[in-house]
Amino acid sequence: MVRTLARTTARPALVIEASPRRKGALWPYLLVAPAVAGFACLLVYPLARSIVISFQHFRLGELIRGGADFAGLANYAEALGGPEFWAVVRRTFLWTAANVVLIMVIATAVALMLPRLGRRMRLAVMSGMVLTWATPVLAATTIFQWLFQSRLGVVNWLLVRLGFDSFHDYTWFADGGATFAILVALVVWQSVPFAALTLYAGLTTIPGELYEAARIDGAGPWQVFGRVTFPILRPLFGLITSLEVIWVFTCFAQIWAISKGGPGGATATLPVYAFQIAQSLHRYDLGSAVSTLTVLMLLAVLVVHLRRMFREEGA
Amino acid sequence: MRRVAFNRVALNRAALNRAALNAAALGVLAVSVFPVYWMVITAFKPTVDILTETPAFWPARPTLDHFATAVRAAGFWTFWRNSLAVTVSAVLLALVVALPSAFAVARLRWSGRRGFVLMVFVAQTAPWSALLVPVYIIARDADMLDRLPTLTLVYFVTTLPFTIVTLRGFIAGVPPELEEAALMDGCGRAEAFRRVVLPLLAPGLMSTSLFGFITAWNEFAFANALMIKDQGDRTLPIWLSGFSNVFGTDWGATMAAATLFMLPVLLVFLVLQRRVSAGMIAGAVKG
Numbered sequence: 053m054v055r056t057l058a059r060t061t062a063r064p065a066l067v068i069e070a071s072p073r074r075k076g077a078l079w080p081y082l083l084v085a086p087a088v089a090g091f092a093c094l095l096v097y098p099l100a101r102s103i104v105i106s107f108q109h110f111r112l113g114e115l116i117r118g119g120a121d122f123a124g125l126a127n128y129a130e131a132l133g134g135p136e137f138w139a140v141v142r143r144t145f146l147w148t149a150a151n152v153v154l155i156m157v158i159a160t161a162v163a164l165m166l167p168r169l170g171r172r173m174r175l176a177v178m179s180g181m182v183l184t185w186a187t188p189v190l191a192a193t194t195i196f197q198w199l200f201q202s203r204l205g206v207v208n209w210l211l212v213r214l215g216f217d218s219f220h221d222y223t224w225f226a227d228g229g230a231t232f233a234i235l236v237a238l239v240v241w242q243s244v245p246f247a248a249l250t251l252y253a254g255l256t257t258i259p260g261e262l263y264e265a266a267r268i269d270g271a272g273p274w275q276v277f278g279r280v281t282f283p284i285l286r287p288l289f290g291l292i293t294s295l296e297v298i299w300v301f302t303c304f305a306q307i308w309a310i311s312k313g314g315p316g317g318a319t320a321t322l323p324v325y326a327f328q329i330a331q332s333l334h335r336y337d338l339g340s341a342v343s344t345l346t347v348l349m350l351l352a353v354l355v356v357h358l359r360r361m362f363r364e365e366g367a
Numbered sequence: 368m369r370r371v372a373f374n375r376v377a378l379n380r381a382a383l384n385r386a387a388l389n390a391a392a393l394g395v396l397a398v399s400v401f402p403v404y405w406m407v408i409t410a411f412k413p414t415v416d417i418l419t420e421t422p423a424f425w426p427a428r429p430t431l432d433h434f435a436t437a438v439r440a441a442g443f444w445t446f447w448r449n450s451l452a453v454t455v456s457a458v459l460l461a462l463v464v465a466l467p468s469a470f471a472v473a474r475l476r477w478s479g480r481r482g483f484v485l486m487v488f489v490a491q492t493a494p495w496s497a498l499l500v501p502v503y504i505i506a507r508d509a510d511m512l513d514r515l516p517t518l519t520l521v522y523f524v525t526t527l528p529f530t531i532v533t534l535r536g537f538i539a540g541v542p543p544e545l546e547e548a549a550l551m552d553g554c555g556r557a558e559a560f561r562r563v564v565l566p567l568l569a570p571g572l573m574s575t576s577l578f579g580f581i582t583a584w585n586e587f588a589f590a591n592a593l594m595i596k597d598q599g600d601r602t603l604p605i606w607l608s609g610f611s612n613v614f615g616t617d618w619g620a621t622m623a624a625a626t627l628f629m630l631p632v633l634l635v636f637l638v639l640q641r642r643v644s645a646g647m648i649a650g651a652v653k654g
Binding site: 077079080081082083084086087088090091094095097098099101102105115118162165168169170173174176177180181182183184185186187188189190191192193194195196198199201203204206209241244245295298301302303304305308309323326327330331336339340343344346347350 | 389391395396398400403405406409419420421422463464472477487493494495498500505521527531581584585586591592603607608624626629633
């Protein structure tokens with residue numbers, strides 16, 4: 053097919069000579085065309101559509117009838133002008149910070165622990181973490197709802213046994229703060245294996261001589277980590293942290309499956325809030341504006357991170 | 368003398384460190400395994416043992432009743448079939464589209480290559496949950512709501528970036544000399560790829576598609592936003608998220624359903640590990 057294309061586009065006299073170059077010039081674009089089309093239709097177009105809608109008056113009527121009027125910055129003004137939006141923004145940043153810090157600290161501790169364990173224990177811990185990693189999100193949300201069930205949940209039973217009598221029949225999912233805490237526990241539980249196993253894989257590439265040299269120079273364990281391990285693995289730390297920020301910031305399934313943003317909006321982060329507005333209030337315009345602001349904020353967070361990383365690498 | 372005493376202290380401290388380390392490892396193991404263990408145990412317990420104030424940590428009288436309830440629940444097989452159909456078709460589509468792209472990126476020099484790679488990386492970290500609303504509106508306009516092919520397309524694009532990136536790595540790992548030798552022997556470019564590169568890519572294709580399978584099998588947000596009216600078009604995650612409507616407070620059946628939902632993913636993970644390590648060993652032997 054490519055050859056016929058080349059033949060029809062080149063002049064007959066030049067076919068033989070030009071054919072290999074032509075072929076080389078056309079092949080790659082034909083090969084990537086389906087992928088580019090896929091991204092264009094299902095990633096770029098929805099994103100562009102979302103941005104357009106955020107500048108329109110687009111509600112239930114427009115959804116059914118079609119055709120929407122330009123509304124300028126009205127949706128953005130409405131979102132940014134209300135106190136609710138800023139509460140959601142604060143909550144989203146708290147949610148991201150709590151999760152990412154816990155994930156990174158625990159994953160680093162586990163990754164540093166693994167090489168110091170005996171072979172069997174290491175294999176057991178790694179298998180356990182693969183099991184956690186393999187647990188589907190919706191299976192995990194269902195399990196956590198059962199673990200924290202008020203009357204029959206094993207967590208309340210354990211807490212009462214440990215002497216915290218106030219947890220007898222405690223209804224976790226009726227309280228905003230408690231639900232938020234459970235969601236953090238769930239996301240951290242599911243995210244640590246990837247981060248820990250990746251960091252561990254990175255650790256195994258550091259030659260043992262470096263540790264030995266540091267120890268001979270009299271460095272304690274903290275200094276070894278701060279002067280040897282961390283500097284060598286800094287790119288990996290940066291990459292994992294950025295990925296976790298993206299995943300946690302845009303996390304939707306766990307929150308929606310467990311609390312739908314409730315109770316009383318206590319677990320409504322930006323993606324959940326944007327979907328709520330669009331779905332239940334039919335404010336597709338306002339929801340799209342919030343979505344666009346979400347993406348911009350995520351970019352801002354990552355740009356700060358990336359620039360700092362570049363500066364540190366450059367120094 | 369003093370040195371010996373010092374060594375003994377150091378030795379004691381080492382033993383203490385080892386004990387603390389193992390205790391910490393056991394703690395990590397317990398926390399990672401317990402929730403899944405609790406799901407499976409609950410699924411096998413008779414209802415009487417679930418509805419008790421002091422939970423049993425071992426099923427004294429294991430039963431399959433809850434699995435029977437879950438399997439007999441309305442629509443179970445439909446949802447199972449839907450999930451499988453959507454997942455498999457999305458993964459196959461992603462493979463067919465990703466393979467040529469990965470080849471173009473790994474083997475060919477062309478202007479725009481960098482830009483394409485950058486686009487793939489951006490797509491890989493795209494905030495998909497921010498696209499729920501526009502995708503819903505576009506699907507509604509195209510009369511594609513409540514239809515499984517819509518989910519197939521969405522899952523195809525969400526797994527595509529990752530598929531391209533990993534396949535590119537696998538293709539780059541195949542020495543170009545092998546292909547050149549085939550070209551010398553008179554094979555066409557496509558034939559050389561099919562006869563030489565593709566067989567060597569089998570483990571890579573396998574593990575890539577299995578990872579894609581896991582992503583699509585687990586997806587909830589888009590299935591929740593796009594499959595709204597028709598019960599018959601739902602997938603397993605949606606069904607599981609509404610377990611309290613299906614099973615009420617029957618936690619045994621709910622945990623049995625969650626176990627059945629997790630089972631294929633677990634199998635895939637087990638297969639995957641063997642495949643990946645086998646592929647790595649094969650690579651090491653070949654040098």
